[in-house]
Amino acid sequence: MMWFKPWRKNKVDLKSQVAIERLPHHIAIIMDGNGRWAQKRALPRSMGHRAGVEALRKVVKACSRLGIEVLTVYAFSTENWRRPKDEVGVLMTLLTEYLRKELNELHQNNVIIRTMGRISDLPREAQHELEHAIESTQNNTGLILNLALNYGGRSEIIEAVKKLSKDALSGKLKVEEIDEESFNNALYTSGLPDPDLLIRTSGEMRLSNFLLWQLAYTEIVVVNELWPDFGQDALLEAIKEYQKRDRRFGGIHTN
Numbered sequence: 001m002m003w004f005k006p007w008r009k010n011k012v013d014l015k016s017q018v019a020i021e022r023l024p025h026h027i028a029i030i031m032d033g034n035g036r037w038a039q040k041r042a043l044p045r046s047m048g049h050r051a052g053v054e055a056l057r058k059v060v061k062a063c064s065r066l067g068i069e070v071l072t073v074y075a076f077s078t079e080n081w082r083r084p085k086d087e088v089g090v091l092m093t094l095l096t097e098y099l100r101k102e103l104n105e106l107h108q109n110n111v112i113i114r115t116m117g118r119i120s121d122l123p124r125e126a127q128h129e130l131e132h133a134i135e136s137t138q139n140n141t142g143l144i145l146n147l148a149l150n151y152g153g154r155s156e157i158i159e160a161v162k163k164l165s166k167d168a169l170s171g172k173l174k175v176e177e178i179d180e181e182s183f184n185n186a187l188y189t190s191g192l193p194d195p196d197l198l199i200r201t202s203g204e205m206r207l208s209n210f211l212l213w214q215l216a217y218t219e220i221v222v223v224n225e226l227w228p229d230f231g232q233d234a235l236l237e238a239i240k241e242y243q244k245r246d247r248r249f250g251g252i253h254t255n
Contacts, residue, residue: 033226
């Protein structure tokens, strides 16, 4: 069965459907609902995860065409290890399949692969494919596809605190010099802008330990579509909703 199709040029001008001058620079997505999608169709959960990979492919393509700078997707959380061993194995297999089969297309479309999380705890095969993808695309200049793998927001913050503490104890950094900028630089997302828009699928109203520091002023859009049903049109609708928001960052707008 063919799960990965080549990117094809689409005559539809996506940029004409949104306000280009108000596009989010950084979109983050909690991809939720693969299991429920499969259950509704009396299919194994693995089929839901495979359908979810195809949804990711469509969204990456759309973001690239729109000119979005960064797309961060919650692919595997630190809590996901609690799932049945067989399901975790499927998720790791799909990760390696995606990178192997899509890498050339991603590279040709100028996409940069980046990761965040405890990658060293992933299976060696998955680590190898990630390392290869990162190295192969590091000189590209288009969309940054940031894969959150074995990621947890709380553990990220703790790791940042430990790093800054070591720097302070070694004399590299004075305690009074620790500020938001230095803390940002200690996070996995160092060098990236905070997300402007967070999309969560399947109608769930929670952050699930995702980007807890970075989402401080992010606009949140929750959609009812299960992740495998989410595609280009749903992405455009989420961006349109984002563009209706009045982003004040704690202040007020004056005329």
